[in-house]
Amino acid sequence: MSDVPHPKIAVVVFPGSNDDRDAALALEGLGAEPVLVWHAEPELPEASVVVLPGGFSYGDYLRCGAIARFSPVMDAVWRFADEGGLVLGVCNGFQVLCEAGLLPGALRPNESLSFICRDVLLRVEQANTPFTTRAEPGQRITIPVKHGEGCYFADEELLAELEANGQIVLRYEDNPNGSIGDVAGVASRRGNVFGLMPHPEHAVDPLLGSADGAIVLGSLVDAARERLLATA
Amino acid sequence: MKATVLVRPKPGILDPQGEAVQRSLQQLGFPVEEARVGRVVDLELDLGDADRTRAELERMCEQLLANPLIESNEISVASE
Numbered sequence: 144m145s146d147v148p149h150p151k152i153a154v155v156v157f158p159g160s161n162d163d164r165d166a167a168l169a170l171e172g173l174g175a176e177p178v179l180v181w182h183a184e185p186e187l188p189e190a191s192v193v194v195l196p197g198g199f200s201y202g203d204y205l206r207c208g209a210i211a212r213f214s215p216v217m218d219a220v221w222r223f224a225d226e227g228g229l230v231l232g233v234c235n236g237f238q239v240l241c242e243a244g245l246l247p248g249a250l251r252p253n254e255s256l257s258f259i260c261r262d263v264l265l266r267v268e269q270a271n272t273p274f275t276t277r278a279e280p281g282q283r284i285t286i287p288v289k290h291g292e293g294c295y296f297a298d299e300e301l302l303a304e305l306e307a308n309g310q311i312v313l314r315y316e317d318n319p320n321g322s323i324g325d326v327a328g329v330a331s332r333r334g335n336v337f338g339l340m341p342h343p344e345h346a347v348d349p350l351l352g353s354a355d356g357a358i359v360l361g362s363l364v365d366a367a368r369e370r371l372l373a374t375a
Numbered sequence: 376m377k378a379t380v381l382v383r384p385k386p387g388i389l390d391p392q393g394e395a396v397q398r399s400l401q402q403l404g405f406p407v408e409e410a411r412v413g414r415v416v417d418l419e420l421d422l423g424d425a426d427r428t429r430a431e432l433e434r435m436c437e438q439l440l441a442n443p444l445i446e447s448n449e450i451s452v453a454s455e
Contacts, residue, residue, distance in 0.1 A: 206442060213439075242442065249444045256391045296388065296445055321389060 148375075149176040150367035153190040155220070155236075157182045157211045162197035162233065162344060169344040170194070173357060173364045182214035191367035192229045193220055195236025197289075197342055207250060207292045208238030217243060229273055229370070230336045231363060234290055237328075237338030246331055246338045247305065248297040253290070254321025260289040262352060263341060264316040265327050269309050272330055273366035274337045277358045284355035286341040288319060293340040295322035295329070308332060313339055376420055376428055377453040382441045383413035416440055425452045 152175045156163045167177035178188050182200075187193060200211035211217070217239075224230050224245055232240040240246040253259060262285050267278040278284065297305060302324055305311050313328030320340070328339030343356030384390045390411050397410035422428045432450045441448040 205439070209439060209442070249442055251389065251445060252391055254389060254391050256395055294389065294391075298444070321391075 147174065148368055148371050149174055150191040150364065150371045151176045151178055151189060152192045152194060152364075152367060153178050153180045153187050154194045154196055155180050155182055155214075155216055156196070157198065157200035157214060157235075157239075159200045159202055160196050160198035160235070162235075162342065165342075166194055166196045166233065166344040169347040169356065169360055170364065172347060173361050175364045175367060180216060182211070182216045185215045185219065187216065187219045187223055191370045192231065192363060193223055195220070195230070195232040195239050196344075197234030197236060200235055200239065203235075203292070206238075206242065207235060208240075208242040211235075211239045212243040221245070224331075224336050227333070227335050229363065229366060231274065232336075232338035233342055233344065234288075234293070234340055237340055238292070240336060240338045245336050246329060247301055247310070248295055248326075248329060250292050250340070251294040251296050252292045253294050253319075258289070258291040259293070259319050260287070261319075262287045262346075263319055263327075265313045265341060266316055267312070267358075268314055269312045269330070272312055272334055272337065272362075274328075274330070274359055274362050275312060276365060277362040282358075283316065284358055285353040286343055286346045286356050286359075287352070288341045289345075290320070290340055293320040293322065295320075295324075295326040295340070297323055297326075305329060310334075312337060313341070376422070376425070378418045378420060378428060378432055379451050379453075380416040380418065380432060380436060380440055381413060381449040381451075382416065382436075382446050383449070384411055385445055385447050388445050413446075425454065428452050 343359040346356030
């Protein structure tokens with residue numbers, strides 16, 4: 144199987160990102176070739192997927208993700224997404240995607256005002272996205288969260304729209320942060336951009352307590368590989 | 376020219392900070408029924424007249440200072 148291609152996946156590094164290396168390591172373990180991209184780059188390298196990792200970009204000043212969305216690389220991420228490219232945002236990356244308008248909704252301080260760092264049980268609501276093909280519909284998966292501002296908000300109208308369009312991909316079984324509709328992960332209307340608060344890159348080995356994160360990241364590597372083969 | 380932007384969580388948006396402040400004030404014996412916590416941005420800028428300053432501040436709010444989905448903003452320009 145040595146001829147199985149290793150798709151390139153760009154992992155953007157903002158000042159204050161701190162899960163970029165974990166994401167790269169997890170993706171590498173799943174057969175991808177991660178490439179770290181500094182946020183000041185005006186262009187993305189040739190890649191099948193872009194990942195915005197977790198962390199505290201720009202110190203979370205003003206609002207989480209509000210300043211990172213103006214990083215030079217974000218213009219290129221916009222174009223990449225606009226052309227149908229696959230974009231994954233984890234935690235702070237999810238916040239950046241919401242602030243940038245690439246994903247609907249917003250993330251607010253946790254209802255408890257506490258920083259939460261623990262495993263959470265999630266339900267896969269949509270198993271037909273490029274980010275969840277390795278899951279069964281309705282499957283329960285365990286992935287950790289670690290955030291202070293993960294309370295997802297969408298107004299009534301938007302939430303109804305997300306439900307109707309099947310854009311709510313993951314829900315919390317036991318809502319840790321007050322997110323509306325128990326939303327843990329949401330996709331764009333076209334389905335090529337996905338953001339979630341839990342950290343799949345921290346759950347890719349049983350030694351870490353769970354390997355369920357590999358369901359999400361492995362699905363993404365599968366999709367990246369398919370796209371690479373389709374263009375080869 | 377000095378200007379101030381007040382950014383508030385919109386009505387109906389869960390404001391856990393405000394709730395914590397309200398509870399603390401109640402514990403101190405103040406009969407506070409509701410508290411909402413927002414943000415103040417004081418700016419020093421030179422854009423000539425107040426109208427232009429106000430228009431530019433609107434753009435700053437749209438692009439960065441407030442998230443219109445969850446926050447409202449109120450602009451005031453100091454008259455000198």
